[in-house]
Amino acid sequence: MPVIAWGPTAFIVDKVDLVEQPSFSSGRAVFRTTTPVVMKSSGKDDSGVRTSRQAWCLPGEPEWDVYVEGNLRRKAESLGLDGELSLDAVTWIGPKRSFTVSSANGRGGRKPGACVEVAVSGPPQTLTALQSWGLGQANSAGMGWIGL
Template sequence: MFASAPKRRGRYAVGGRGMVEFGSPLPEVAQVLASGLTKRELVDWGGVALRVTGVAAVAPPSFSSGRAVLRTATPVVMKGSGRDETGERTTRQAWVLPAEPEWAGYFQQNLVRKAETLKVDPAVSLEAVTWIGPKRSFAVSQGAKPGAAVEVELTGPPETLQALWSWGLGQANSAGFGWVSA
């Protein structure tokens, strides 16, 4: 986040003083990343030179109640079925937005798949979508991925909620989508 950087359509704004957050649901990966960054003065991030002035590890909240309210700082992207009302597949690139009927089901499947990948308890549930930001599209690889920032209420085991907080919500997290605000 670079508050003083001029906004550019379809791109993340960079320039001036700011902050870049990296995360991983695997603490070992986050620790190695933090260790490596502390040894650098500059990081080349997509052709932008970032001067490293500090590195801080941020632990996820405890979520001891088994409930979490997570809000993303970047759009959440989610692919849908690509099928029309009759069930016929019309496209493979069927990006769906949080207010669309398929979104919640595919989002729920994504939460469970992430938990299973990390070998944590997959008994996590989307309880509600409490806020939806404006639609935003960013160019990634070949084509634009549309999504919207969201705030969601989840229930599940604390360890699973911590992992999701650290990983991000939705798809394409490694490209910066679905980053949960600390």
């Protein structure tokens, strides 16, 4: 296909190069995102009372690691892969950034996040699939894409 229409933008495709996917045979991967990772948190305060329905959390905040690990496990299970994964470390956090994204209702909104580098352990096939999918939420909107 020589032209890809993505919303109001047309991309002209001159050449496609296949990139070999990493195998992660050791069962460990280091993922560094090229776009910010966004995650919703529980929206609860220290006493456990919900204070917000739409609370975003950033890398380095208390709930972030737990929610990212759960998100990775759900993605693996959605693909029918082994979800025995662990987020071993957050090794780098970029600056906070906010992006306006569209939604099905056309209103859209702002999503805050930050690029990150994380160390993850799990089955090699699952890590390979996650490398293509991305970290966090809103991957189809361009958030949490992992570089090669």
